[in-house]
Amino acid sequence: xxxxxxxxxxxALRRDSADLNxxxxxxxxxxxxxxxxxAVQVKRKRSVADRMAGRDGSVTGLDVTLGERRxxxxxxRAVVVGEICKEVRGxxxxxxxxxxxxxxxxxxxxxxxxxxxxxxxxxxVERFLA
Numbered sequence: 001x002x003x004x005x006x007x008x009x010x011x012a013l014r015r016d017s018a019d020l021n022x023x024x025x026x027x028x029x030x031x032x033x034x035x036x037x038x039a040v041q042v043k044r045k046r047s048v049a050d051r052m053a054g055r056d057g058s059v060t061g062l063d064v065t066l067g068e069r070r071x072x073x074x075x076x077r078a079v080v081v082g083e084i085c086k087e088v089r090g091x092x093x094x095x096x097x098x099x100x101x102x103x104x105x106x107x108x109x110x111x112x113x114x115x116x117x118x119x120x121x122x123x124x125v126e127r128f129l130a
Contacts, residue, residue, distance in 0.1 A: 024059040024075045031064060034123060035114075040064050066110040073103060082106075 031040045046057030062073040065087070072083040082103030086094045098106070 021058055021075065024062060024073065028059050028062050031062070035064070035066075039066060064107060064110070066114045069106070069110045071103060071107050071110060073100075 028040070028042045032042060041061075041063040042059055043061030043063075044057040045060045046055070049055075050057040060075055064071045068086055068088055070085040070087045070092075072085065074081045074083075080100050082098045082100055084096050084098055084103065084106050085092050
């Protein structure tokens, strides 16, 4: 995928990131719907009010696994911690904490790399660019 398209994808992923809770919710839904089953794990915190209302709760964590890359995002109140891991057969070989912007850039690159060889990932990229 050309570098320009990766930049556009990163910009699309960055859209609406000012409200972190809403951003995590929208991103998790879009990724779960777009990527192959098992590629995205979403962690949620459900309050009693959420349970009573039948809601899923708020997103507190998001793990995206594409190839040997695992990108983790943790949201705790107004603090976001991104993590980029290289993982082979379930073993983490390297782990690096990053800010939200760098995490989004890494996610865009991972999606672009996956799109080159996977039709479903290509659809995910096209959905974010639309």
